Amino acid sequence: MRIDLEARGRPSVLMIWLSPVIAIVITLFVGGIMFSFMGLEPLNALYVYFVQPLTNAYQLQELVVKATPLILIGVGLSVCFLSNNWNIGAEGQFVMGGIAGSWVALTFHGMEGFWILPLMMIAGALGGLLWALLPAFFKARFNANEILTSLMLTYVALQILDYLVRGPLRDPDGFNFPESKLFSPSATMPLLTDGGRMHLGAVFAVISAIAIAILLWRTIKGFEVKVSGEAPRAARFAGFSEKGMVYFSLLLSGALAGLAGISEVAGPIGQLLPVISPGYGFTAIIVAFLGRLNPIGVIFAGLLLALTYIGGENAQILLQVPGDATGVFQGILLFFILACDTLIKYRVKITGFGGKPVAEGES
Amino acid sequence: MDTFTAIFLTVVSASTPLLIAALGELVVEKSGVLNLGVEGMMIIGAACGFAAAITFDSLIMGFIGGMVGGAILSYFFAVLVLNFATNQVATGLALTMLGLGVSGLIGEPFAGVTIQSSPMEFLSFVGEIPVIGPILLGMDPIAYIGFALLIGVAWFLNSSRAGLILRAVGDSPTSAHTLGYDVLRVRLYAILFGGACAGLAGAYLSIIYTPFWAREMTAGRGWIALALVVFASWLPFRLLVGAYLFGAVTILQFHAQGAQIAIPQQFMASMPYLATVAVLVIISASRNRAKANTPASLGRVFVPDR
Known part of the structure; x- marks a missing residue:
């Protein structure tokens, strides 16, 4: 698998708005995987992390x-x-x-x-x-x-x-x-x-x-x-x-x-x-x-x-999640924000092993 | 063992992780990539190394674990800056944050455990090295590996064909790409090498230097290693001077504390950081000296067109 970048003529307006959202969604997904590795129910853990604090004054x-x-x-x-x-x-x-x-x-x-x-x-x-x-x-x-x-x-x-x-x-x-x-x-x-x-x-x-x-x-x-x-x-x-x-x-x-x-x-x-x-x-x-x-x-x-x-x-x-989980979340989030920002300036093409394009990013 | 030898040996063990991490970063920067995540890769190396050493009850496995941990973390960095052409400064910072967090999770079960062994355990193969003096015998094998790595990196960059390609990629990726070299692949290997070196340096800290696991135990050493590369103006042998200078400052601080000198302990603890700032200012002030060896496209994004 290889990832090729193709420069867009001008920055994608859609992606300027969408890329932080994509980054957050992927971070939550990866965070869920992390929680399940820690032996927790992923959805419940994510709820405690990101929803429960919003439910009381x-x-x-x-x-x-x-x-x-x-x-x-x-x-x-x-x-x-x-x-x-x-x-x-x-x-x-x-x-x-x-x-x-x-x-x-x-x-x-x-x-x-x-x-x-x-x-x-x-x-x-x-x-x-x-x-x-x-x-x-x-x-x-x-x-x-x-x-x-x-x-x-x-x-x-x-x-x-x-x-x-x-x-x-x-x-x-x-x-x-x-x-x-x-x-x-x-x-x-x-x-x-x-x-x-x-x-x-x-x-x-x-x-x-x-x-x-x-x-x-x-x-x-x-x-x-x-x-x-x-x-x-x-x-x-x-x-x-x-x-x-x-x-x-x-x-x-x-x-x-x-x-x-x-x-x-x-x-x-x-x-x-x-x-x-x-x-x-x-x-x-x-x-x-x-x-x-x-x-x-x-x-x-x-x-x-x-x-x-x-x-x-x-x-x-x-x-009983260790406090460092927060640091991991923050690090992963910055990682995906940076990766998703690439979508603003470039089209991302993921090419399969045969060299044939199998997926194409939003244009 | 006289006092001088004892102090010198502690300087060696304070300098070794700096030297190894800085050598790795030097190769990365020579390929044109600025990886600011040394601190993160080092702390991951410390956590993975310590965990592996305890789990497998083997120091060798510990060092390997540290290298693998550092290299895996650096791979994420490589994917982002190479394949996704992200800003290298920001991505390096992300790597440090991620490394600090993940290392906390990995190291947590091992908090409070100490590694029983002393460097003496290595005598089996230190004994085969001709003994010149108590210093040579007293140094641990990783210190020797540091020297070997230094010579290897210097030879690689100056005298090998692969090293020439690496430098070409760092100075002018477009030309190297036109000549048919795979710029991104060369940079990937350089980044992985840098990650393994930082990981080994971190494992050394947790397995030999302290020897226990503590959160954020690298305490800025990864950043000092980055400063050392600037200090050395990208010349491998100058790294040795820099690393030992900083090792000496670190140790001086401990001895000053022990000698009950009437200087606040916090001031002494700030010394390595203040020394780093001072050295950076002095080195950077004379622009011409550094400029000749600075990789021409350091930190710039390269996207191959097809």
Whole structure:
């Protein structure tokens, strides 16, 4: 069997819409096979994973809580990936944002004031931005690969968090547990509803998605982002600064990741802990791709990936499925998203052993 | 065994997995493919290798299991980037995520188990190697396999016909295709080789280095191996220097912790990552040096027309 690709004259409009759907369906199918290998009833397991969380109000709110950081980071990464800058260190920027914002919260601990929370948000965004400034500077000035530097800095950020929570920022009255003081009410994200954990961060996520959508579709800067990624030579002829775009895209995504970090710490967590993210910064990469690097698409993709987290927790409790199954789901999903995106630009021909075409993709 | 020998041997065992994984990636990149999934293939190798070593009660089976695991995972990558012409960067990232997840599932039943054996078990065939000093005797066979692999890869790339074809495919796939070489097949073999190497490196970590299974135990070593290839400007023998440099940094960190130096332990743990960033910046700053050996079509999609 061999697979041949035949370039389409122009991208298939049908496939632009259909390919994420196909990817999700195949992922569910493969996931079902995985569950049956684990000795579970596949349909039941998939139900627990993907449907049950949608059937009760508390979990629907949790879905938004988990989607909030994913969307915030995902829209920033979309701008990066569109401009061909590969920021893989959003997890580190998220952590640094959480640290910077927490520092403000703990500095003014016990005080009240409407200004504390906005100050925390600004500090959080700055923390993420500064952490992204390093790979941006290294790329623009020294031509160092931003994939590797941003990722390495993530490991460093995790160590810094660990140091601070066990050292300078540890709660003196906390019986030596590695955690900071609980944030005072003025330093905690306001909740959007009673009896849930959905917080103001969700509003930030939607606003930033809309703002980035306007940036990409209605401004010259957005045009510059897309040209830089798709046709770097043309961008150079148009006089767009290559280095300027490195800084713009990385700092923007860093700031959004930092904002996500402090929103998470000041929201559902409420204090600084040694671990403040189950890998949101990495999952957001999948969110960006599933959302077609389109900020509005990212909102839906963020909700879907949030579902894998909640479904994973449910399955862990109800079916004793190991937590890593969620990671497998997310990895498989990104795999199939990438494979299905090929259908947009190419016709896929699967040829049998005799060399005769046996199946032809959608044209 | 004096202290120097003991420390040197720990440096060797910290460097060996980096060297092996980086050698595999070097061959992949020379064929024009950028596989960022080294971390994922390495952790799969660690999980499969450990599982195989325990299940078959044989270290050899463990290493084979690691290689097979890494190669199987890399095959998925190959199908996507070669047959479906997907973005190599994104696909490599997907591979890492998938590898981390799947390795957790494979390794879970083996958590808390330790492998009883020490490198001494290999003495049966280390003994046949002429003993130059305690260092040579103390090194485990995989360290030797690493050196052999280094020489083999260097010879393959520089002096063999197949190596010439591989480099041609990496520099100008269109020309190689026109001359009648099957570009995708050459790249497939290179990717599988890279996967097996990363898998072996991972198996070494879980079977010899730690020796137990823990989630995410590779801790970024796959990414460091990728950085090493850039550091070495795609020259095999420079990988040896890089791998030992990083091995030394890793070990230094442990000794500093042991010596009760008043530096936060987290700072020392960050050293290998900070060193990677520093090295990348320094190497990349002098563009001309690296450029000559960079595969000309690294990371670009090639779709053969028929």
